[in-house]
Amino acid sequence: MKKIVAIIGDPREKGTSRVMFYQYLAYLKTHSKTEVKIYDIRKLTFDPNLPEGYRTEQTPEIIALKQDASSADLLLFSYPVWWFNVPAVLKGVIDHLFWRGESYSFKDKKFLFTGPWRKKRARLIYTVGGMELQHRLFGRPALTALRYPLWMSGVLSVKATVIDRLDLSIRKSDEYYKKKIVRAARKDLRFLLKK
Numbered sequence: 001m002k003k004i005v006a007i008i009g010d011p012r013e014k015g016t017s018r019v020m021f022y023q024y025l026a027y028l029k030t031h032s033k034t035e036v037k038i039y040d041i042r043k044l045t046f047d048p049n050l051p052e053g054y055r056t057e058q059t060p061e062i063i064a065l066k067q068d069a070s071s072a073d074l075l076l077f078s079y080p081v082w083w084f085n086v087p088a089v090l091k092g093v094i095d096h097l098f099w100r101g102e103s104y105s106f107k108d109k110k111f112l113f114t115g116p117w118r119k120k121r122a123r124l125i126y127t128v129g130g131m132e133l134q135h136r137l138f139g140r141p142a143l144t145a146l147r148y149p150l151w152m153s154g155v156l157s158v159k160a161t162v163i164d165r166l167d168l169s170i171r172k173s174d175e176y177y178k179k180k181i182v183r184a185a186r187k188d189l190r191f192l193l194k195k
Contacts, residue, residue, distance in 0.1 A: 002192040004028060004036045005065070005072040009079030009090035011042055016166055017127045020181050021078035024125060027185035034192065037068050041089050048092020054100050062096045069097060070117065073192055075155065078125040081142040084135055091145065098149035115154020122150050123188050124160045125181065129167035157191075159184065 006025060010017040028034050039061075046059045058066075069075060079090050086094070098104065104111040126142055128135055135142065147158050161184040165171050 002034050002074070003068075003072045004034055004074045004076060004192075005039065005068045006036055006076040007039045007041065007065075007078070007090075007093065009041050009077055009087060009093065011087050011089050012080075013042070015080060015127070016163060016177075017078045017080045017125065020125050020127065020161075020163055020177065021076075023178055023181045024076065024078070024123075024185045027182050028189060031189055031193075034189070037072075039065050039068075041087075041093055044093065046092065046096060048089050048095070050092075050095055056096075058096065058099075065093075066097060066099065066102065070103070073120060074188055075120060075122040075150070076125070077122070077146055079127075079142075081126050081128045081135060084138045085141045086145045094146060094149055098153060103149070103153040110154075111152050112154065113156070115152065117150075118154030118156070120155045121157040121159070121188065121191055122146070122155050123184060124158065125184070126160070126162060127166055128162060128164040130164065131168070132162045132164040135162075135164075159188070 006021065008018060008021045025036055029036060044061050046062045047056065050056045079086055103117060104115050110116050124143065124146055143160055150158050161180060163177050163180065
């Protein structure tokens with residue numbers, strides 16, 4: 001059984017990133033050899049600010065998320081891009097999930113190629129109201145906010161699917177976006193089944 005930990009990083013109740021998230025999972029759930037654990041940042045109880053830094057006490061939900069993530073084969077993050085970055089509460093989840101000494105360790109030399117999460121894959125699905133080109137011009141901070149901690153943890157296979165132009169007159173059709181999401185899910189499923 002291949003384990004997928006799916007994190008919906010959209011603090012809104014409704015939004016395109018949620019729709020894409022569930023379309024992706026619908027495809028994966030059609031295969032009997034996958035197990036999906038969903039975490040919704042709207043429902044997680046935790047302090048995203050780390051008031052005590054890495055001494056901040058972890059809530060039971062965050063501990064469960066970290067345990068599930070460490071045993072997952074695939075990590076899925078779906079989120080909107082706001083001001084060229086991830087939503088603030090998702091940044092808080094990132095800070096808790098990629099905890100020093102757990103998901104990586106400089107002291108024990110467990111990072112990048114020797115990171116404890118190596119051999120995993122991550123799929124990032126993010127939505128942009130404007131064009132991805134604009135996001136790229138600013139260095140893609142909404143991608144690097146997750147890609148760098150994933151790399152540090154040893155997850156070097158980080159794939160991104162961008163759904164852009166959502167607020168523009170040149171928006172693509174919903175069917176176009178759905179096909180793009182299903183294509184990404186199909187690729188990830190092939191990866192999981194080869195492992």
